[in-house]
Amino acid sequence: MASGDVRLSERGGEAAAAEEGPASGFVVGIDVGGTKIAAAAYPAAELRTVAELRQAPSPRLAERWETPDDAEALLDLMSELVERVARQCGPVSALGVGFPGGIEQATGRAVGAVNIRVGDLPLRAELERRLPGCRVAIDNDANVAAFAEAAVRDCSExxxxxxxxxxxxxxxxxxxxxxxxxxxxxxxxxxxxxxxxxxxxxxxxxxxxxxxxxxxxxxxxxxxxxxxxxxxxxxxxxxxxxxxxxxxxxxxxxxxxxxxxxxxxxxxxxxxxxxxxxxxxxxxxxxxxxxxxxxxxxxxxxxxxxxxxxxxxxxxxxxxxxxxxxRAGEAAGTLGAALLAAAGAINP
Ligand SMILES: [Zn+2]
The missing domain is CATH 3.30.420.40 (ATPase, nucleotide binding domain)
Known part of the structure; x- marks a missing residue:
């Protein structure tokens, strides 16, 4: 139903907007790697212009940390970052996460993660619980990078x-x-x-x-x-x-x-x-x-x-x-995660 669309103004974006409201304020994209986590905050309005302008907007805040060993610490870190963006930049309406493993979209659980131990946690539900009012999209890191690449080229195939x-x-x-x-x-x-x-x-x-x-x-x-x-x-x-x-x-x-x-x-x-x-x-x-x-x-x-x-x-x-x-370069992970979240890409 509401999966991401590289041109947020087109069908997929509008369907998502009607269902969940358009992303406003800031959108945070987090790229979880086996050793490092990268995060970036983008104004939602600028994410809507990526396909049109064929370039990534400059993030208002970009950070990197070591990836914590356990899932609770990982969830804490991600929610702390969103709260920091809200304090420093403005309201955060959506969080997108690229994760190094398969994500079962119905439950938001990680399946088959190789480099990171998160057990059987429903990552999306846990983040939504910690961040009320912020919608959360989570997907495999390679998928979010592909989404960013398609957006910066305005290419749908x-x-x-x-x-x-x-x-x-x-x-x-x-x-x-x-x-x-x-x-x-x-x-x-x-x-x-x-x-x-x-x-x-x-x-x-x-x-x-x-x-x-x-x-x-x-x-x-x-x-x-x-x-x-x-x-x-x-x-x-x-x-x-x-x-x-x-x-x-x-x-x-x-x-x-x-x-x-x-x-x-x-x-x-x-x-x-x-x-x-x-x-x-x-x-x-x-x-x-x-x-x-x-x-x-x-x-x-x-x-x-x-x-x-x-x-x-x-x-x-x-x-x-x-x-x-x-072309999307090193920002592909954080940008793609933010784009997915902005598009309302929380699959049924
Ligand atoms: Zn194989």
Missing amino acids: LLLLTLGTGVGGGVVSGGRLLRGADGLGAELGHFPIRADGPPCPGRCPNYGCVEALCSGQALERDAQQLAEAHPDGQIGRLLAAHGRVSARELAAAARAGDADALWLFERFARDLGIALAGYANVFQPRVIALGGGLGSAHDLFLPRALEEARQRALPHIWERCAVEPA
Whole structure:
């Protein structure tokens, strides 16, 4: 019913407004990470212009903290921040939270969070109880980032793929987030592309998922194996010196022409191209935006990945799909959470 719409003045926003009243005053967006929490406060009126202006407004207040270990402390921190914004800036009508795990939308509970222990708490209900009069939207962090990316591009058909330590992403279709029946879907990193591939990290029981092949940790795992096989090579010497080979060091070795490092990026690019072709065929996005920490190594894999995808995707789909670096940047988490909350994106 009232799910978010990237253009808040359009249908989804109006439906939400009629049901819950438009967000006014300030809207707070909080991005909960495994180690850090970022928060930003935006005037509600300025959030309504993001799609039109194609840029994020400047937050009136932006802060970062260490992520508390337990759920009670996390909830306390979030509600304290909203109260602080209310004191320093003005009334807060909505809070949006991007969370590192699946959020069951009917209950607002976190399901399958990997980096943060919140037990079985109904996060949304707990925040609403602590913040009377403030409506709360909560969603997976990759979903809120995709929502922000769609808004700053004014694009209603977009897929965001974040390539970092893991692989995440979100899908906006018809201006709304695709979440599946309970809000737990769109796990783009856990789409298998190699039947006999390596085990997927984390709690995923599968093999050969995109996350098991096209992530920073996949690169580091493969670099370690190559280093052990070729201890006299450049990667082998890095492993001997540092005890591990980071994705950044691997990229530097590839740029210096190391054949092993180049081979790893070649395989990474091929797998990524297979994934991009599959996502394009299934969702037909206008834009596939690539975010995440591996963006600094795009020169080592993106041209090859795009060529692989072009050869594999359905041609009439691929020719209408642009693949570009994400634009929303570091603010995507807090901005997307605030946009969802402003849109009244509290799903039934
Ligand atoms: Zn998986």
